[in-house]
Amino acid sequence: MPSTAGAFFDVDETLVRVKSMLHFLEFYLRRRGEPEGTFQRLTAGLKAAAAAGTPRQVVNREYYRLYAGESAERLASAGEAWFERAAERGLFVPEAVAEVERHRAAGDFVVLVSGSFFACLDPIAARLRADWTFGTRPVVRGGRLTGEVVVPVIGEVKARVASAVAGVRGLDLARSAAYGDHGSDLPLLSAVGRPVAVGHDPVLTAHAELAGWRRLVPAGPVGAAV
Numbered sequence: 001m002p003s004t005a006g007a008f009f010d011v012d013e014t015l016v017r018v019k020s021m022l023h024f025l026e027f028y029l030r031r032r033g034e035p036e037g038t039f040q041r042l043t044a045g046l047k048a049a050a051a052a053g054t055p056r057q058v059v060n061r062e063y064y065r066l067y068a069g070e071s072a073e074r075l076a077s078a079g080e081a082w083f084e085r086a087a088e089r090g091l092f093v094p095e096a097v098a099e100v101e102r103h104r105a106a107g108d109f110v111v112l113v114s115g116s117f118f119a120c121l122d123p124i125a126a127r128l129r130a131d132w133t134f135g136t137r138p139v140v141r142g143g144r145l146t147g148e149v150v151v152p153v154i155g156e157v158k159a160r161v162a163s164a165v166a167g168v169r170g171l172d173l174a175r176s177a178a179y180g181d182h183g184s185d186l187p188l189l190s191a192v193g194r195p196v197a198v199g200h201d202p203v204l205t206a207h208a209e210l211a212g213w214r215r216l217v218p219a220g221p222v223g224a225a226v
Contacts, residue, residue: 006169006176007103008162008188011114011124014181014198015096017222018086020120021063027082028075028119042066056184060115060152064138068147072118072140079119087127093218096179096198100128103177109169113161113188115154134161159187179216180204189213 012019026039050059067075083091103110112125112133125133136153139146151157158180166173177194180186183203189195197208198216208215 003107003109004170004172004175005103005106006109006111006162006165006171006173006192007100008111008113008158008165008176008178008192009096009100009130010158010180010182010185010188010198011112011116011121012181013093013222014179014185015093015100015112015128016086016091016124017093017220018091019223020114020116020124023086024079024082024120025063025066027085028078031078031081056115056154057152060136060154061149064117064136064145064149065147067138067145070145072138072143072145075119075145076122080123082120083123083127090220093198093220093222095216095218097128099177099179099196099216100130104129108177109165109171111162111165113153113158115152132165134165155184156187158185159191162188162191181222183207 009015022043025043029038046059046062049062100110110130112121112130114121114135117135117138121133121135134153137150139148139150153161162173162178165171173191174193176192177196178189178192179196179198180189181199181204182201186204186207189197195213196216197204197213199218199222
């Protein structure tokens with residue numbers, strides 16, 4: 001009998017060690033031949049906003065405005081090159097990948113849910129053989145990104161994705177698992193019966209300990225450059 005359980009995974013600093021959006025952008029700018037310091041200049045405002053407590057959804061939208069006018073095809077190609085280089089240098093969190101493999105072996109429906117986008121997510125999903133992947137979708141017109149996005153897949157949106165997937169695939173969320181590393185993943189983790197808090201985020205850790213959720217603490221560094 002097929003499994004009716006799903007396994008929903010955040011990606012950045014849950015399955016991979018880095019914030020893929022920033023890591024990829026730095027790679028892409030270098031690949032495009034931009035002068036040294038371009039990455040720092042373009043992302044200074046994003047980092048300052050995040051540090052000041054600006055909602056992640058707002059920062060997420062600002063990030064994608066950096067790609068206005070860029071070719072979607074070129075970004076996808078760069079994403080493949082970025083992934084191959086990063087994967088060789090230890091991109092993945094082994095403990096989290098082991099969880100993906102365990103769920104796949106059990107026949108669970110594996111879903112990646114992330115605020116990142118196709119350039120980063122497509123090669124990651126292919127390597128992990130995820131069943132479905134949901135990321136923030138940039139608006140593309142005439143093959144180029146406009147700089148706008150449909151909806152940032154962050155916070156409550158991740159929980160809505162889980163609910164929608166469950167409805168379409170006939171999954172039982174009470175039997176399903178979800179993995180996340182940040183307080184913004186709480187809605188996703190709260191939507192399932194088997195939540196797993198990954199890493200050391202203080203907000204998420206406090207909630208997990210209070211609620212008796214399972215914790216997954218990677219042995220190696222997360223957030224480090226690869």
